[in-house]
Amino acid sequence: MPEAPGVEYREIPGRGCLNLRGDADDPTLRDATATTLGTELPTEPCSWQSSGDTRACWLGPDEWLLIVPDGEQSRVEQQLREAVSGPLSVVDVSGGFVHANLGGDNAAKVLQKSSPYDFHPRNFPPGRCVQTVFAQAGALVVAIEDGSFVLIFRRSYADYLVHWIADAAEEYGYPMHRT
Amino acid sequence: MLHIRCPYCQEMRSEEEFSNAGEAHIRRPPDPAALSDAEWGDYLHFRKNPRGPHREVWVHTAGCRRYFNVLRDTVSYEILDVYPAGVPDPDAPEETTP
Numbered sequence: 067m068p069e070a071p072g073v074e075y076r077e078i079p080g081r082g083c084l085n086l087r088g089d090a091d092d093p094t095l096r097d098a099t100a101t102t103l104g105t106e107l108p109t110e111p112c113s114w115q116s117s118g119d120t121r122a123c124w125l126g127p128d129e130w131l132l133i134v135p136d137g138e139q140s141r142v143e144q145q146l147r148e149a150v151s152g153p154l155s156v157v158d159v160s161g162g163f164v165h166a167n168l169g170g171d172n173a174a175k176v177l178q179k180s181s182p183y184d185f186h187p188r189n190f191p192p193g194r195c196v197q198t199v200f201a202q203a204g205a206l207v208v209a210i211e212d213g214s215f216v217l218i219f220r221r222s223y224a225d226y227l228v229h230w231i232a233d234a235a236e237e238y239g240y241p242m243h244r245t
Numbered sequence: 246m247l248h249i250r251c252p253y254c255q256e257m258r259s260e261e262e263f264s265n266a267g268e269a270h271i272r273r274p275p276d277p278a279a280l281s282d283a284e285w286g287d288y289l290h291f292r293k294n295p296r297g298p299h300r301e302v303w304v305h306t307a308g309c310r311r312y313f314n315v316l317r318d319t320v321s322y323e324i325l326d327v328y329p330a331g332v333p334d335p336d337a338p339e340e341t342t343p
């Protein structure tokens with residue numbers, strides 16, 4: 067039996083995402099997201115809220131990324147448009163992004179090698195999400211419940227970033243799984 | 246390498262995540278047609294370029310993508326203050342309504 071890998075990388079298939087912009091103080095926006103997604107909109111900077119298979123990530127004081135099971139996008143978009151009376155922009159950006167999971171004992175080290183952000187668990191525990199420079203490209207990094215990380219990055223960077231991660235993780239005994 | 250506190254992300258972040266967008270608190274003249282060429286040229290092209298504290302605009306390019314204001318010492322590079330976009334220039338003389 068080979069040793070447990072220090073880093074595991076897997077693409078997460080079947081994810082859709084929407085960019086949402088609106089007024090965080092608008093009660094119709096807060097109610098609509100709670101009803102539609104089953105989760106509150108996070109208003110604390112660089113944090114997320116989730117319910118089941120759905121996650122809302124803070125991107126800015128009036129901007130969020132809603133991650134939903136693929137196929138749910140138009141339902142979410144429609145319900146938000148119907149229910150929100152304040153300023154609203156909701157755009158299905160699923161086609162532009164790759165979602166991947168980076169796990170294993172040394173996953174945080176791979177992040178630390180790739181970014182100027184402080185990914186030490188003391189600074190970046192589960193519940194946080196951050197948009198930052200990642201391997202000179204950009205990524206949204208989400209620290210999820212089980213201690214691993216979800217990376218969301220532009221599809222056009224995917225090939226480059228997968229090779230970057232493979233190179234950065236090689237010293238930790240990295241095997242690659244693509245699903 | 247500077248560490249800059251983004252007033253929206255509310256965290257210290259590396260300079261690499263930001264871009265400088267020049268002098269802050271430059272107001273577009275309300276009636277450009279009333280200005281002389283010299284005054285319009287001043288507005289478009291001339292900046293303070295001080296030695297010492299300088300109010301400037303930065304954008305958190307790789308983060309939340311918001312613009313905000315920074316008071317930075319151009320000699321020591323020390324960042325003396327950071328505040329959101331839309332806050333009036335603290336150095337501006339009080340506006341009086343006629």
Ligand SMILES: [Zn+2]
Nearest residue numbers: 251254305309
């Ligand atoms: Zn920011």
